[in-house]
Amino acid sequence: MTYCVAARLDAGLxxxxxxxxxxxxxxxxxxxxxxxFERPGERVMVLMTSGNLAIxxxxxxxxxxxxEVGGETIWNAPDLFEATRCVGAAVREVxxxxxPALHExxxxxxxxxxxxxxxxxxxxxxxxxxxxxxxxxxxxxxxYFQIGEAKYGKPILDRxxxxxxxxxEAAKCALISMDxxxxxxxxxxxxxxxxxxxxGALRVTHFASIDERNEYFRMIRGTWGExxxxxxxxxPDPLWTNPDDPGSLVPPSRVHQPxxxxxxDAPAPDSYPNPQVLAQDPGKDQAN
Amino acid sequence: MTYCVAARLDAGLxxxxxxxxxxxxxxxxxxxxxxxFERPGERVMVLMTSGNLAIxxxxxxxxxxxxEVGGETIWNAPDLFEATRCVGAAVREVxxxxxPALHExxxxxxxxxxxxxxxxxxxxxxxxxxxxxxxxxxxxxxxYFQIGEAKYGKPILDRxxxxxxxxxEAAKCALISMDxxxxxxxxxxxxxxxxxxxxGALRVTHFASIDERNEYFRMIRGTWGExxxxxxxxxPDPLWTNPDDPGSLVPPSRVHQPxxxxxxDAPAPDSYPNPQVLAQDPGKDQAN
Numbered sequence: 001m002t003y004c005v006a007a008r009l010d011a012g013l014x015x016x017x018x019x020x021x022x023x024x025x026x027x028x029x030x031x032x033x034x035x036x037f038e039r040p041g042e043r044v045m046v047l048m049t050s051g052n053l054a055i056x057x058x059x060x061x062x063x064x065x066x067x068e069v070g071g072e073t074i075w076n077a078p079d080l081f082e083a084t085r086c087v088g089a090a091v092r093e094v095x096x097x098x099x100p101a102l103h104e105x106x107x108x109x110x111x112x113x114x115x116x117x118x119x120x121x122x123x124x125x126x127x128x129x130x131x132x133x134x135x136x137x138x139x140x141x142x143x144y145f146q147i148g149e150a151k152y153g154k155p156i157l158d159r160x161x162x163x164x165x166x167x168x169e170a171a172k173c174a175l176i177s178m179d180x181x182x183x184x185x186x187x188x189x190x191x192x193x194x195x196x197x198x199x200g201a202l203r204v205t206h207f208a209s210i211d212e213r214n215e216y217f218r219m220i221r222g223t224w225g226e227x228x229x230x231x232x233x234x235x236p237d238p239l240w241t242n243p244d245d246p247g248s249l250v251p252p253s254r255v256h257q258p259x260x261x262x263x264x265d266a267p268a269p270d271s272y273p274n275p276q277v278l279a280q281d282p283g284k285d286q287a288n
Numbered sequence: 289m290t291y292c293v294a295a296r297l298d299a300g301l302x303x304x305x306x307x308x309x310x311x312x313x314x315x316x317x318x319x320x321x322x323x324x325f326e327r328p329g330e331r332v333m334v335l336m337t338s339g340n341l342a343i344x345x346x347x348x349x350x351x352x353x354x355x356e357v358g359g360e361t362i363w364n365a366p367d368l369f370e371a372t373r374c375v376g377a378a379v380r381e382v383x384x385x386x387x388p389a390l391h392e393x394x395x396x397x398x399x400x401x402x403x404x405x406x407x408x409x410x411x412x413x414x415x416x417x418x419x420x421x422x423x424x425x426x427x428x429x430x431x432y433f434q435i436g437e438a439k440y441g442k443p444i445l446d447r448x449x450x451x452x453x454x455x456x457e458a459a460k461c462a463l464i465s466m467d468x469x470x471x472x473x474x475x476x477x478x479x480x481x482x483x484x485x486x487x488g489a490l491r492v493t494h495f496a497s498i499d500e501r502n503e504y505f506r507m508i509r510g511t512w513g514e515x516x517x518x519x520x521x522x523x524p525d526p527l528w529t530n531p532d533d534p535g536s537l538v539p540p541s542r543v544h545q546p547x548x549x550x551x552x553d554a555p556a557p558d559s560y561p562n563p564q565v566l567a568q569d570p571g572k573d574q575a576n
Contacts, residue, residue, distance in 0.1 A: 036547065154472050156520075169525060180443040184446060207545065209546075215536075217537075228519065232448055232460070249496040249502070260324045261323055
């Protein structure tokens with residue numbers, strides 16, 4: 001499995017990827033999933049891949065060799081939309097070559113990519129490319145994309161990321177999102193590749209390869225969990241016992257009842273200790 | 289979709305379920321997924337279901353009618369393990385009756401259940417029952433089960449729930465877990481059924497049906513997100529600029545480089561503005 005996340009902010013772009021691949025749980029390796037295409041002063045593009053590793057590597061290979069067949073490549077595309085079409089074309093090329101043989105063996109053509117960067121004077125752009133080679137672009141309303149094991153790390157992104165989030169804050173948010181994922185899915189693993197790009201720089205601004213010895217990531221892992229538990233403790237526990245308090249879980253003047261299956265449907269066993277309490281059953285579904 | 293979570297703690301049991309079902313996104317209904325089987329003073333059992341709604345309802349129906357064929361039922365089972373076998377038997381009965389017809393139409397036999405409670409003097413027990421009718425029991429190390437859309441809400445459970453967590457704290461934790469899920473997946477929806485059971489009570493201790501007007505849940509939704517953003521802001525941003533600080537993201541005396549694809553592989557386009565910067569490329573993969 002894999003987890004990659006990228007955000008497009010007013011200030012630039014943030015990319016974060018893990019490096020674990022697995023075939024089952026008994027065959028685990030480290031493969032880096034982030035590749036940088038940079039011609040300093042002219043264009044910076046970052047590709048992250050998820051899915052079948054053989055397909056991901058074949059797509060990267062096809063992309064790198066695209067100039068051999070002539071026509072547009074990511075190196076001469078006039079803008080990032082056109083460059084993303086080149087990525088999509090590489091996916092389709094691999095599909096046509098590989099999918100029939102994979103299909104014969106019941107293997108799905110499974111690949112998903114995030115591609116973003118800046119070309120010349122155009123603003124930063126970020127795309128998610130699907131296995132069919134089609135793609136979507138990040139927007140103000142949806143400033144981030146995830147591929148791979150996305151769900152564990154999504155809530156913190158939804159709560160924190162806005163287009164005006166700073167690059168450092170977005171990098172911190174991505175690392176927390178990764179931490180939640182690492183804790184819940186052993187098929188996502190260190191080291192991480194973290195890349196930050198300042199709008200207009202036209203070269204990689206910051207890059208870090210983060211392993212288990214990285215002090216900043218260790219601080220995030222420790223502090224976030226601890227502070228989360230602290231906030232959790234500070235939120236009041238539910239009040240059950242005071243039906244006159246409008247803040248209690250069961251508001252005044254309402255009786256809540258679960259759906260019940262009446263034991264009277266079943267024959268009472270010999271051991272039934274106290275049959276008369278049945279009559280005290282307050283009823284079924286009154287409040288619903 | 290569905291999200292249900294239950295925890296078995298030293299103090300008792302907590303169950304929480306949503307009530308949304310959907311066939312695609314254009315056919316959404318409210319169905320409650322928690323059912324209580326209670327004979328006060330003798331046994332309390334709670335069943336939550338996820339998966340194909342027709343199968344869930346058929347399993348519940350089979351379970352309720354089990355006494356008609358004689359033998360053991362959840363009402364006369366001597367302990368919760370045996371009662372869970374009755375639930376598994378109901379799943380298998382429905383499988384044998386329904387699966388061939390579903391299979392013909394390409395519909396998977398998809399159902400997943402959480403079943404827990406207390407019978408007599410035995411302690412509280414909690415089980416997860418699979419579509420094959422087999423099941424596993426919660427333990428000290430893994431005190432909770434989730435069914436349905438489990439991933440968004442798992443990180444907070446992993447960080448907070450311990451066997452000695454109080455029932456009120458566990459209820460709060462389940463509600464926060466549900467909040468994260470509600471925000472990220474529109475196929476999970478209000479109202480919620482929340483049930484709390486005190487060990488030894490042998491009747492339902494607390495029950496609340498929680499809709500969008502519930503003040504406690506509104507407080508949780510508002511406060512949790514707000515405090516999370518506050519904690520997030522308090523955690524230091526990454527330090528990139530001071531390579532002499534051991535707490536910086538890129539530790540001293542190490543150069544981190546991403547995987548790069550060299551633009552020299554590709555023919556330089558006519559528009560290439562500044563070819564000589566290529567020579568300044570610091571190299572590939574030094575640190576890896």
